[in-house]
Amino acid sequence: MSNTMLKAAAGFILLALLLAIPKQVESPYALHMMILLFLSISMGQSWNILGGFAGQYSVGHAAYFGVGAYATMMLMQARQVPPWIGVWAGMVLVVAVALAIGSICFRLRGPYFVLASIAVAEILRLSAINLTALTNGAEGILVTELPAFKLGERVLTDFSTKVPFYYIGLSLALLTIGVTYGVQHSKLGYFFQAIREDQDAAHSLGISISLYKNIALVISAVLTSLAGAYYGIYVGFVDPPTVLGLDLSVQIMLICIIGGMGTLWGPVLGALVLVPMSEALRSNLVTDLLVKVGLVNADSKVGVFLKENLAHAHVLLYGILVVLVILFMPDGLMGFVKKLARPRKQEVA
């Protein structure tokens, strides 16, 4: 059997498994974890197109996430527009925002672009806090009930369980992976990477720098806004710090950087590592495990200390992980995996 056929077969089996999970697994917690995983893959993959392929390190991707989330939630709350229609409005809005940001920020290179991208996201966050009439300010927008999703008269789902969110998340993750694959295997991918590697050389080879940077940004922003809208309807609540904050922008980047920028499976790998890790740290799982295997006595001073503090330390450990990855795996986990798979085959001796 050829390599491609093996890969296709493995893909089909994995997809079948993923489709079957909600039928077999009842635990809402397990489904919740899968949903977080899909969300993270989507966010990381969206960033990958602009940051990983085109080499434009946006540290303001929360802007697009937040615009997608807010547009969908605001339309649902104020006008009772169902989210599957509101999300289109969000996408149109985010294209406008992205092009406005692109026309300003892409005049800048390197660190200046990074700073400008942070500034723009912060402007949006502060706007969301202060335009209270539109966004309900710092209190955020709460939508407790989603309208039932109907096809004709038939109710397909009323969103009473996590199962529909699971399938939406899976579709979104597959969409972002599919778009990345499409980019990678087209002229766009070549042009994006040429710009990343050497902008002046790319320019001399007939590539319009501003056009292709903006194309990368728009694709990336639209996918990020979908992830934002998905987050909004799943959680049912958005407020400025969670969907427009700098923390989120950094988190989006890290999924891709840790997983491996400019690769198809990097963000997937990044999400597979980061989601369980931050969940385990956040929820005392690590302490419980240490107690269970007998390394730490739950009632001892150490045990109590860990129980009280480890959950708060997840940001610190997150930071340490990033430092380790950057130091020892500059191409991310994917680069590390590739290196193991074929050691130095393509280097001139």
Add this chain to the structure above:
Amino acid sequence: MPILEINHVSKFFGGLAAVSDVSFSVEAGSIMGLIGPNGAGKTTLFNCITGYYPPSRGEVFFHGRRMNGLDPDKVCMLGMVRTWQKVRPLARLSVVDNVMVGALAHTSSLRTARALAMDQLRVVGLDHRADFTAGGLPIGERKKLEVARALATRPKLLLLDEVMGGLNPAESAEIIQLILDIKQQGLTQMVIEHDMKAIMRISDRIVVLTSGEKLMEGTPQEVVTNPDVITAYLGESHA
């Protein structure tokens, strides 16, 4: 008929005239050599021609079309492409992918672009390196990669900025042969080079720049026997 006309082009950086009132034209199918001591304005002139700097004064015509103010990508699409004195490989892409980026200027099909890229790699003798990472190539092969990538954009005028700089004699000889082969195909070239022997051999005409100004223009024979050129290169006592 001239393919490229440079009319009274000047480029100022603040008060400094890096290129000052330079005019000449390049005949289609010929090789024009551009020489001059370090800092004479050769690369600046290339940058003015290919859209990296707008000329402060004067005009550049390519195929009779005014090129002032066009961006480098437009210049390339119109058929004028340059290589870089300091090579600029797309380091983390493979050699063939580098050349494909050039080929994709005129096609959207990756298959066509790959075939075209392989053709160009064979022309410069790099096809055995196709799947290697471009950043790992030795300097001689990087210079060839620059040429292959530029050729893949299917130019009508190729501007080579010191493609022999830093090469050993054997490698230089290969590049000289390559430039002559390309000329055989009817491609016009403008070549900046410090290696006088090489430039004498390949050029149909030569323009000499010093301190941003055009010192003279002529056939290689006229250039080597001109006392002003010898002064510019070696100083007064040798003239």
